[in-house]
Amino acid sequence: MIRKRKYVKKQFGKEQIEVIFDPHQVYPKEQHPGVKRETVFLKKGSRITKESKPLACDMILEKDLPVELRDGTVIFTDVIRPAGKEAVPAVVAYSPYGKHVHSLHLPWGVPDGALSGLQKQEGPDPGFWVPAGYAVVQPDARGTYYSGGDNVSFGTAEALDGYDIIEWAAKQPWCSGKVGMSGNSYLAVAQFLTASVRPPHLAAIAPWEGFNDVYRQTSMCGGIPNFGFQQRIDREKEGFTYYENMAAMSEKYPLMNAYWEDKRIRLEDITVPAYIVGSYISKFHTYGTLEAFERIGSSAKWLRIHNTHEWSDLYEYQEDLKLFFDCYLKSIDNKWIKTPPVRLSVLNPGGKDIVNRPEEKFPLPDTEYKKIYLDNEKHCLTEEKPVSETKQGYRSDNRKDQLVFSMTMDATTETTGYFAAHLWVETESAHDLDLFVYVLKADAHDNLMPPVVYGAPFSGFEGSPQYTPCGRLRASLRETDAELSTESKPYLTFRHTEKLVPGRPVRVDIPLWPVGMIYEKGQKMQCIISGYEINKEEWPDLEPAASVNRGKAFIYTGGDKASYLTVPWVPGRKS
Structure with missing residues (x-):
């Protein structure tokens, strides 16, 4: 007998929501x-x-x-x-x-x-x-x-x-x-x-x-479906009954609702x-x-x-x-x-990481959250807001096309904590846009210096480079909660869709994963903006979700549409 998918109505707070359950794959009895x-x-x-x-x-x-x-x-x-x-x-x-x-x-x-x-x-x-x-x-x-x-x-x-x-x-x-x-x-x-x-x-x-928070941190991070992650977890589950198919639920309910709120601890x-x-x-x-x-x-x-x-x-x-x-x-x-309440590591690819540095709190209380502006004219990152408003384009549906902005460090610098990107974006013809933003370390010759992790899935003997901090957002889900948001931690509601109008720029606020990173003098901080992840697929054997990217996208900098990063600058830490 072939068991079919079943739909079960469940009560979540005041809402009744239909939950999708699929039958577990049946394994040979000798395995169970x-x-x-x-x-x-x-x-x-x-x-x-x-x-x-x-x-x-x-x-x-x-x-x-x-x-x-x-x-x-x-x-x-x-x-x-x-x-x-x-x-x-x-x-x-x-x-x-x-x-x-x-x-x-x-x-x-x-x-x-x-x-x-x-x-x-x-x-x-x-x-x-x-x-x-x-x-x-x-x-x-x-x-x-x-x-x-x-x-x-x-x-x-x-x-x-x-x-x-x-x-x-x-x-x-x-x-x-x-x-x-x-x-x-x-x-x-x-x-x-x-x-x-x-x-x-x-x-x-x-x-x-x-x-x-399953929606914001795994299944629908940035409002972009991450079916592969949930499918991989479900592959690890075996049994003879049914399992809640969260990948299917991401497709059925792409916006935040009581079902996803119930999975917010x-x-x-x-x-x-x-x-x-x-x-x-x-x-x-x-x-x-x-x-x-x-x-x-x-x-x-x-x-x-x-x-x-x-x-x-x-x-x-x-x-x-x-x-x-x-x-x-x-x-x-x-x-x-x-x-110590906090024992902190700070990464230093190409050098020596700091491990188990004692601290009293996290985020570090003496953090200075700097605005680091993007500058289209000079293709750089700068602490000075560019005067002139300009825009620069890239092919949002081309995995290899990206915008890169760099800043050379004039002294050894530590950035530890939460990052955010505040960007003005526009599409040429599309009504939505997937944005992936990275803040990475590079050497003086623009070669990226990501930390490498060993022992992770699919990392192989040479380890896997981790491009971090990173953040993502589907632009139509850009609404933020003003009361819960801060400069370094924008809080997106994911409750409403507001499509883009081609040719009309909008501001988006994107939280980036936190990181602790040391930049030596002469090394560079790079901001990379793309329509796709730049690291290799986490689950290469699973189909990624479809992108909404179509055609050209633009990033504005300077003037009234100054795009910038919020960077956690940590003073007084030189080693």
């Missing part, structure tokens, strides 16, 4: 042997596979424990815990990525033999945490594998499932009653979601690189201690992670911005995270609270 509840004794010194790290203590693996959620749906979880009888804190790794999938090769960039092979994809390694006196809880999310119900993503329903799992874990005889959460990417978003609904026994979270409601980790090199995670640190309501919160890749960092900093969890899940006075 079914529910098999059993308790397995794992002996100290044994290996899960010949490539994995030997276990440092005796462990108990309880497989396929049923957890009943508030609506009666039953999901299944594995628990890996110490073999003794002492009650220990639990660390929950919540995601739709199978609890039985313990690949040693998915977290690229992690050395062979570094992990036990018991860890869930992008989750904490029980081989580290169980010997440290913790139990690791690895549920299969609703609607994945043999867990019941249809799978939903990133909204209130998933937050409440997280709540129920936390409270279930806290009541188990092996648990001390203190529960934390850990993991990166989807597992980080799940932590923000769950913490926002305040389960009583959730004592701390440690989200490594996530997001907090109420960060101010998060009050538990939080150790948040981010970087500048993820176009899916950077903005949402750093914004989450700013906005969560926790009085005890820490931020560390690294300069590598999230997977390798997750396992490299386990001892650091243990200090945090020992403090809040075991009440150990280990001086964690004296850890």
